[in-house]
Amino acid sequence: MSELRQDPWSGEWISFSDHRQARPLEGADGWCPFCPGDPADHEVADRDWDVMVFENRFPALGGPATWPLPHPGYASRPARGHAEVVLYAPDHEAELGSLGVERVARVIEVWADRSTALARDPEVQSILVFENRGREVGATIAHPHGQIYAYPFVPSRIVQQMRAAEAFTRSSGLCLGCEVVARELKDGRRVLAQDAHVLVHVPFAPRFPYEVHLLPRRHVRRLAELSAAERRALAAQLCRLVARYDRLFGFKLPYVMLVHEPPVRGPLAGVAGHLRIAFLPPHRAADRLKVVAGSELGAGAFLTDVLPEVAAERLRQAGS
């Protein structure tokens, strides 16, 4: 059973799912539930597909909807919504960096289609397409895949970001994303790559040392608004970025990838949010991780020991 509870101290909704401790870990013997195989213990039987989407069998959202026990004084409700898994390829060794532009463009198309479809559920308020790559960010299965969460509320960080975008537009009349594209292209010190459609850069104030953002240059709010040419350009830049990451320290760099789209319902759905894909690798050096601890968890105040301009230079030197 999955249950949403509102933390009275922060106002945040938190999901509790007591069935998730049973979720599968990839076996040491090479067994992988996402590789095509016997349906008894594999999600997919055949290999005749390029991208595959299915519901997470151990969902943090959208599981059995038993109404939780009442909690006097507190707010709680069933964890509606959806949790989907997106397999990027039947091949266990594939990944965004080596899949090739055409197939990554197809992955982006699937993200866009699923995001549009999930938004039709009237209980869904906000959607997050993301990928956790590597054990360092909690991936329990190495087979290349991302996830899509459709939340029945607008999560706190999305609220915060939409309010910041709204305040920027109110004071300047501009879209924050369009303005960041203009500023970064003009400054240049944090730019990793650019083409007619997409800007790739280390942001001005990242939470993680080697964080990178990809922005469409045109004012695009959602994945589904990308033209075919923009989708292809984004796919090419995604491939190049992941390949660049893997050369930075000489190993497959773990990361959290986030696709930021504005909420689909609620008072913030109308904000002029600009589509943005963020990569957050936890490494701060080849042998050290940036750990989210006291200041980050307690105050929301991130500390970073690499200047963004230095990170950008190192990433440029890792080649494109």
Added chain:
Amino acid sequence: MSELRQDPWSGEWISFSDHRQARPLEGADGWCPFCPGDPADHEVADRDWDVMVFENRFPALGGPATWPLPHPGYASRPARGHAEVVLYAPDHEAELGSLGVERVARVIEVWADRSTALARDPEVQSILVFENRGREVGATIAHPHGQIYAYPFVPSRIVQQMRAAEAFTRSSGLCLGCEVVARELKDGRRVLAQDAHVLVHVPFAPRFPYEVHLLPRRHVRRLAELSAAERRALAAQLCRLVARYDRLFGFKLPYVMLVHEPPVRGPLAGVAGHLRIAFLPPHRAADRLKVVAGSELGAGAFLTDVLPEVAAERLRQAGS
């Protein structure tokens, strides 16, 4: 040089300190910079003290105040403020769970004194006393110690918490902390311990499975407002909780400890915040960590796979 930059996407201030990569790690040969020893490579020479406070030599806040280069369009400023280290004992093997009530009460007194002293700096807006225990939460030195950060701004999570407390008081006329104490004592399912002065409980909606909060039962806002009897009771409950944690899985449980006090300056300094000490252990099972990844970093939406009432029962079974 340390610099604060405001992330335009979230409005959060982030600290960048390029000297921190050089901070010491405890040596494999047993060398520890916090054990009393030769002043050439130790912070303290003699053993004749119980609690010791000094400025962090690799501060994320309050380092050399060179004004950063201008960043057109973005907000940045020198990272003023303070970062202090609090050594709990000269003994490398000491810790909150075994130090004894008298000495932990002395640690709390030092936290209160330093918090009061740092609040006198007119540039300081918010103070966080915390401890990162264990490599899993990024502690690079095992010698028992906590830290105090004095921020020259009110960090985003503190803003969020103070707004939630303010909204609760506006709608109910009550202090949120006082009300949580009453609710938890009445419900009882999440209570681990209580005495005349302090309530220890698993919160209704924790971010981490074995998170525990300690609250003074009286309406106390800051450490410095605790009476001697309350400080002593809090010390005894801290010792018992850490000892309990260490029995939960049979090893010294890593944790982030946070002392939540309201901001000392700015529009939220007047909120009726209730002093609260939170322990956030990253383990979700003896051999598995709860990792902060896509949903948490991208949306601020935490997912937990242990129900709080189950966690409370397991912690009660670990004995007091």
